[in-house]
Amino acid sequence: MIRRFLLTALACIAMTVSIPAFAQQAGVTAPNVVPITPQLTTSGQPTRESLASLGAAGYQGVIYLAPLTVPDAVPDEAAILRRQGISFTNIPITFNQPGEKDFEAFTDALAGLQGKKVLVHCQVNMRASSMVFLYRVIVGKENPEAAYPSVSKVWTPDGRWKNFIVATLKKHGVDFEPY
Incomplete structure (x- = not known):
């Protein structure tokens, strides 16, 4: 019970801090929208109206x-997206327990959308920015120094x-320490 309260409080605080970053960019109205490429964007939770467009x-x-x-969460997000012909994948990463299986599931999901315009989101863009960073560096072989600013625009992982980020990078032979 206390743990759930603390996680809810943390999410509320994070959303409060993120409200000024609530914006429309790359066709998405959500907190902390970060366009990575014309085909890939990360963000916090999009509004229902944004999901519908x-x-x-x-x-x-x-x-x-x-x-x-x-x-x-928008309870009918999957239905809103599927009505538009948009593929929807949910990888329910518990915020304080990211793991190797989460990254593997994410890698498989994003690889399955190769060549398509994709939005990766969570509540505030902490999970999303971190997982996309790892994907870009490990799968895309991007320089971590060049890819990391897309994370630091949103937060400083601690x-x-x-x-998790450091261990995942090291497992794949990448020596990089987030700031």
Whole structure:
């Protein structure tokens, strides 16, 4: 009970901090929108209206990296997207427990959308920015110094997330320490 309260409080604080970053970029209205390429964008939770217009903005796939039960989730997000012909994948990463299986599932999901315009989101763009960073560096072989600013625009990973990022990079032969 206390743990759930603390996680909910953390999410609320993060959303409060992110409200000024709520913006429309790359055809997405959400907190912390970060266009990576013309085909790939990360963000926090898009509004219901934004989800309903992603098809018109050219999106063909959405990967949602939080449990469907988080307080600000759009309960019918999958249906909204599927009505537009947009592929929807949910990888419910518990915020304080990112793991290797989460990254593997994300890698498979994003690879399956190769060549399509994709939005990767969570609540605030912490999970999404971190997983996309890892994908870009490990799968895309991008320089981590060049790819990391897309994360630092949103947050500075610490604790479990920093450890997860560093361990995942090292496992794949990349020596990089997030700031």
